[in-house]
Amino acid sequence: MLTRKQQELLSFIDNRLKADGVSPSFEEMKDALSLRSKSGIHRLINALEERHFIRRLPNRARALEVLRLPDAMAPAMAVKPRPALPEPANDSVSVPLHGRIAAGLPLEALESDRTLAVPAALLGPGDHYALEVSGDSMIDAGIFDGDYALVRRCEDARDGDIVVALIDDSEATLKYLRREKGMIRLDPANPTHEPQRYRPDQVRVQGRLAGLLRRYH
Known part of the structure; x- marks a missing residue:
C-alpha cells in the first residue's frame, strides 16, 4: 500500500x-x-x-x-489508457538547430540553417526544434551547459513549465515560467542565479521543453 x-x-x-x-x-x-x-x-x-x-x-x-x-x-x-511508449529504434529525424540559448543570463537569439539528428522516439507530436544550452542556471532541473534542448513549438505555457522565452524580440533564455502580480517571472533552477522579471509585453513564449540530448566526450 x-x-x-x-x-x-x-x-x-x-x-x-x-x-x-x-x-x-x-x-x-x-x-x-x-x-x-x-x-x-x-x-x-x-x-x-x-x-x-x-x-x-x-x-x-x-x-x-x-x-x-x-x-x-x-x-x-x-x-483513458496511457498511449503505449514507442518501441526503441535507431530511426532519427532532423530538427532545426537554432543556435545557442542561455540557461544563465539571456543571450542574443541566434538563427541558423543547421539541423540536429534526434532519435525519433524522443519526440512526441507537434513541431520541434533544438537549441544548444549555454550556462548553468538550470542545473537543478538536470539541464547542463552543452546540452541540446528539444523544444516543442507553442505560444503559451502553464506556470511551472520550462520554456524558451523570447525577451524584447531579441534575446532568448530557458527558464521556468511563472506569473506574478501582473509580471512574468523567469525562474532559474540554480540558487546562485536570481529570477528575472519582465512586463508581459516583453516576453513571448517560443516553445516548451520536450526533452534533452547530451553528448559525452
Missing part, C-alpha cells in the same frame, strides 16, 4: 505524462505536493521505483515511466 504522498506523486506524474508526454520536473513535483525541498521528492521517487510503480528511463533527463497504478486508481486508466 502506498502512502498518501506517494499516491499523490504517482497520480501527478501519470496525469502529466498523459497530458504532455513529458514527466514533470522535480521542482514541479515539489510545488504540486507542497513540499519544502526536492529531497522529499527524491525519497518518494525512490520508494515508488523500489515498489515497481515507476521506472527511470536511461540516458534521458526528467524521464519517468509509470509502470502500474494502485487498484484504487485503476478505473481512471480504463477510461
Whole structure:
C-alpha cells in the first residue's frame, strides 16, 4: 500500500505524462505536493521505483515511466489508457538547430540553417526544434551547459513549465515560467542565479521543453 504522498506523486506524474508526454520536473513535483525541498521528492521517487510503480528511463533527463497504478486508481486508466511508449529504434529525424540559448543570463537569439539528428522516439507530436544550452542556471532541473534542448513549438505555457522565452524580440533564455502580480517571472533552477522579471509585453513564449540530448566526450 502506498502512502498518501506517494499516491499523490504517482497520480501527478501519470496525469502529466498523459497530458504532455513529458514527466514533470522535480521542482514541479515539489510545488504540486507542497513540499519544502526536492529531497522529499527524491525519497518518494525512490520508494515508488523500489515498489515497481515507476521506472527511470536511461540516458534521458526528467524521464519517468509509470509502470502500474494502485487498484484504487485503476478505473481512471480504463477510461483513458496511457498511449503505449514507442518501441526503441535507431530511426532519427532532423530538427532545426537554432543556435545557442542561455540557461544563465539571456543571450542574443541566434538563427541558423543547421539541423540536429534526434532519435525519433524522443519526440512526441507537434513541431520541434533544438537549441544548444549555454550556462548553468538550470542545473537543478538536470539541464547542463552543452546540452541540446528539444523544444516543442507553442505560444503559451502553464506556470511551472520550462520554456524558451523570447525577451524584447531579441534575446532568448530557458527558464521556468511563472506569473506574478501582473509580471512574468523567469525562474532559474540554480540558487546562485536570481529570477528575472519582465512586463508581459516583453516576453513571448517560443516553445516548451520536450526533452534533452547530451553528448559525452
